[in-house]
Amino acid sequence: MSEAPRTYDVIVLGAGPCGENLAERTSDAGLTTVVVESELLGGECSFWACEPSKALLRPMTARAEARRVPALSEAVSGPLDVAVALAHRDKLANYWQDDDQVDWLNSVSVDLVRGFGRLDGPRQVTVQTAEGETVRLAARHAVAVCTGTDAALPDLPGLSDARPWTSRNATSSREVPERLAVIGGGVVAVEMAAAWQALGSQVTMLVRGTSGLLPRMEPFAGEMVADGLREAGVDIRLDTSASRVTRTGREVHIELADGGNLTADEILVAIGRAPRTGDIGMETVGLKPGDWLAVDDTFQVPAVADGWLYAAGDVNHRALMTHQSKYQARIAGAIIGVRAAGRRLDDARWGAHASTADSAAVPQVVFTDPEVASVGMTVREAERAGRRFEMVDYDIGHVAGAVQYADGYRGKARLLVDLDRGNVLGATFVGAGVAELLFSATVAITSEVPVERLWHAVPAFPTISEVWLRLLETRRAGVVRRFEGTSG
Numbered sequence: 001m002s003e004a005p006r007t008y009d010v011i012v013l014g015a016g017p018c019g020e021n022l023a024e025r026t027s028d029a030g031l032t033t034v035v036v037e038s039e040l041l042g043g044e045c046s047f048w049a050c051e052p053s054k055a056l057l058r059p060m061t062a063r064a065e066a067r068r069v070p071a072l073s074e075a076v077s078g079p080l081d082v083a084v085a086l087a088h089r090d091k092l093a094n095y096w097q098d099d100d101q102v103d104w105l106n107s108v109s110v111d112l113v114r115g116f117g118r119l120d121g122p123r124q125v126t127v128q129t130a131e132g133e134t135v136r137l138a139a140r141h142a143v144a145v146c147t148g149t150d151a152a153l154p155d156l157p158g159l160s161d162a163r164p165w166t167s168r169n170a171t172s173s174r175e176v177p178e179r180l181a182v183i184g185g186g187v188v189a190v191e192m193a194a195a196w197q198a199l200g201s202q203v204t205m206l207v208r209g210t211s212g213l214l215p216r217m218e219p220f221a222g223e224m225v226a227d228g229l230r231e232a233g234v235d236i237r238l239d240t241s242a243s244r245v246t247r248t249g250r251e252v253h254i255e256l257a258d259g260g261n262l263t264a265d266e267i268l269v270a271i272g273r274a275p276r277t278g279d280i281g282m283e284t285v286g287l288k289p290g291d292w293l294a295v296d297d298t299f300q301v302p303a304v305a306d307g308w309l310y311a312a313g314d315v316n317h318r319a320l321m322t323h324q325s326k327y328q329a330r331i332a333g334a335i336i337g338v339r340a341a342g343r344r345l346d347d348a349r350w351g352a353h354a355s356t357a358d359s360a361a362v363p364q365v366v367f368t369d370p371e372v373a374s375v376g377m378t379v380r381e382a383e384r385a386g387r388r389f390e391m392v393d394y395d396i397g398h399v400a401g402a403v404q405y406a407d408g409y410r411g412k413a414r415l416l417v418d419l420d421r422g423n424v425l426g427a428t429f430v431g432a433g434v435a436e437l438l439f440s441a442t443v444a445i446t447s448e449v450p451v452e453r454l455w456h457a458v459p460a461f462p463t464i465s466e467v468w469l470r471l472l473e474t475r476r477a478g479v480v481r482r483f484e485g486t487s488g
């Protein structure tokens with residue numbers, strides 16, 4: 001006879017950035033909370049994604065920037081110290097240990113059960129521990145699924161036998177492959193192509209279709225990143241698909257759909273993500289295993305009765321980034337707390353319990369050379385949404401701060417201004433050092449500040465932020481493109 005389940009107010013499945021933050025919020029709201037984690041607390045981001053990938057990229061971007069400072073370029077003309085770069089990556093991935101996070105979880109009064117958790121009917125979770133034990137948990141108020149994603153793999157003949165790299169290998173490898181083939185042209189593909197080319201691989205990117213790199217962003221972003229990658233030596237093959245992959249010994253042979261072929265030492269597949277819902281007991285609550293967990297604006301899964309099931313972070317497919325996962329976690333945790341206390345939600349637009357930024361202002365930085373920083377809508381998205389807006393472009397290379405920053409600075413900024421509301425709808429910056437510009441645009445969008453007020457937001461001279469002033473001046477001069485929207 002199995003023991004009675006341990007009962008908590010809230011059970012959180014998965015302790016990535018989302019699960020950790022959600023649990024902290026429900027605990028803070030006075031709810032007893034337990035987290036179930038099958039691997040490492042901190043999730044993909046800390047160990048196989050953001051942290052190690054940015055550690056691998058930073059030497060490349062720092063070197064590229066230093067090479068554009070005339071008095072410095074000779075001093076940094078040599079190759080990177082690969083052993084040091086990989087050791088530093090290991091350090092920033094905390095040597096794949098999560099002791100710090102365990103201490104933090106204790107400090108916020110959240111219990112931890114290590115093991116693989118599965119839903120087991122309404123409000124029930126069963127955990128299989130590494131020691132072969134089964135732990136049964138029950139929730140009084142909520143179960144929050146924060147299980148994140150795995151790398152998606154295409155149905156490509158021979159691929160699984162060829163032992164492809166996924167993002168996990170690309171962020172944790174201790175060997176630098178001589179030749180690395182990359183399938184995909186999104187964020188993981190461009191960042192990892194840039195990092196491994198700088199570390200000594202000859203990288204070839206196979207990018208299907210004609211949309212180019214970074215197809216979700218403004219087209220000029222992908223074009224400028226492609227220029228940067230090509231200058232670094234990456235072979236980018238657009239409109240090229242693999243049709244079969246074979247591994248013989250240390251080599252991978254890739255047949256291409258156009259009849260050509262390519263030989264590499266490793267092949268990285270970076271074609272997007274798949275939800276970790278295939279084996280978490282979805283069927284026990286009437287859901288289909290392997291599906292994304294669609295949620296309403298309060299992060300409840302509406303397909304499940306009685307409102308006890310929540311899903312936040314990557315697994316709900318809203319905005320697959322760490323900062324958005326944490327944002328959702330803060331809001332979902334607060335919502336669970338408010339509902340448990342029987343209080344009303346503050347769920348009006350931009351209210352404490354509304355994840356308004358998920359649809360209005362998702363910032364993203366692509367850490368390549370040049371960097372891309374974007375927030376809010378692109379032209380394509382604004383057009384699809386039928387908005388009336390103006391598009392203003394400016395060459396960041398003409399900004400005094402950029403000229404100081406780097407000899408021959410290349411960059412571009414685009415601002416979208418909503419013509420009905422008079423505020424910023426979206427912004428994209430491409431160039432060295434633009435990542436730190438992004439928060440200014442994010443604040444402009446979330447505060448819905450009238451764009452005319454930005455004349456009073458004076459950027460210091462000579463900084464790259466002066467691009468804001470140049471964008472306003474370009475707009476005042478009427479050098480804009482207008483989009484009249486579906487109602488115009």
Ligand SMILES: Cc1cc2nc3c(=O)[nH]c(=O)nc-3n(C[C@H](O)[C@H](O)[C@H](O)COP(=O)(O)OP(=O)(O)OC[C@H]3O[C@@H](n4cnc5c(N)ncnc54)[C@H](O)[C@@H]3O)c2cc1C
Nearest residue numbers: 014016017018038043044049117147148313314320321322
């Ligand atoms: C190569 C790469 C680089 C990236 N770089 C960035 C970046 O620079 N900036 C950025 O914002 N985003 C970046 N991302 C995206 C970012 O990693 C994710 O958005 C983020 O990790 C999502 O957090 P999460 O908590 O929702 O899921 P995850 O981080 O995936 O965490 C889910 C957790 O749930 C656990 N889990 C899963 N199933 C179970 C189960 N059944 N039982 C118990 N535990 C379970 C997992 O072990 C994991 O710890 C990157 C992604 C990749 C692949």
Ligand SMILES: NC(=O)c1ccc[n+]([C@@H]2O[C@H](COP(=O)([O-])OP(=O)(O)OC[C@H]3O[C@@H](n4cnc5c(N)ncnc54)[C@H](O)[C@@H]3O)[C@@H](O)[C@H]2O)c1
Nearest residue numbers: 154184185186187188189208270271272273320365366367
């Ligand atoms: N700096 C960051 O913020 C950062 C870095 C890395 C990853 N991420 C997040 O991780 C997520 C996953 O990134 P990603 O690059 O894997 O996905 P992505 O969705 O950004 O890009 C996928 C790419 O693969 C291509 N593709 C899709 N199916 C294909 C197929 N069958 N064959 C060939 N090509 C195919 C797409 O056209 C696209 O170019 C993203 O949503 C991103 O937000 C963020």
